[in-house]
Amino acid sequence: MKEEAEIYLEFWYDFASSYSYLATVQIGAWAQVRGIAVRWRPFLLGPTFESQGWNSSPFNIFKRKGDYMWRDMERCAALYGLTFQKPLHIFPQNGLLAARVALCLPDGVQRGTFTKRVFQAEFAEGKDIAEWGTVVRILEDMAQDASVILPQSQSEFIKGILRSYTKEAESKRIFGVPSFVTPDGELFWGHDRLEQALNWCSGDAAR
């Protein structure tokens, strides 16, 4: 039997990121059509921002850019047929709990489904994803046992994985999210580069 190397695309995201919501909703179906596996890579972008001297999202620091981003999100969501609601009170939200819980779920369908539902809660349903209740309801909807997963998410093992993903993102020179990294090391930044990244994986694109 011939063994075929799996074609995959790494999807790097921070649960606080608005544009990651758009990518999260699209990537699963788009990748499946092309036979590309998605590797779900939640991490914390905060340290990267801090290393640039930013103590918040650049969308808060650079107000004009931030105002634009929310309008662009509205328009893009309308184009893609997605529900979108600007978080009323908090941006960026604290995505630490969601990231740790995501890492308790196996990479693939389960982590992908959880990720999508967290972003929907945050950017379509006006929920605070830092609240345990929000995460518990998502896990229950997925028929997962929250009473097992939540304590596990606070374990040193899971914290360690999140730290190692965050370091790996640094080493891959990721500076914003969503980002996509191909097996041959090409970095694509922005939900609007998702199609290019997938084409790159398939070898369709000009290379």
Place this chain on the structure above:
Amino acid sequence: MKEEAEIYLEFWYDFASSYSYLATVQIGAWAQVRGIAVRWRPFLLGPTFESQGWNSSPFNIFKRKGDYMWRDMERCAALYGLTFQKPLHIFPQNGLLAARVALCLPDGVQRGTFTKRVFQAEFAEGKDIAEWGTVVRILEDMAQDASVILPQSQSEFIKGILRSYTKEAESKRIFGVPSFVTPDGELFWGHDRLEQALNWCSGDAAR
């Protein structure tokens, strides 16, 4: 006779901007197909950057983002079938002369052609657009009289137009280039939003 309002899209750019090169090459043909007139709006982005505390392009200040931009430019140019060459010595180049000369040419085909050729000189041919020789050659290729236009470009009248465009860009809350502004005031940022902007003008898009 019925008078029809012209459908137009304002195209705001700074001659130093790499991504404006990509938009410049595409916008003419894409707009023409849709019956949309392009209003060419060169201006100086420097004051906006300075108001954010930046004394250079953010692609120089944030090195990782800058490295990414050059790779992204290479890939996008390859996708679009464009020649692209990273400027060897200077980035961003000084686009003041080019902007003033552009404003000596009537808005429309002539200003558009000049704009395209300047960006090609800068990002495809390794030329320095701050040099008078570069601009003179472009004007001569266009059968324009450089000996009339260059002195005119240094007149108070033309300087004033450039200042007023730069103020207008500020008032339209432009924070980066290329940007596109529709007659009803929608702002789109990035060459990768050009199609959305044109669709918006045509009334094709979700609004």
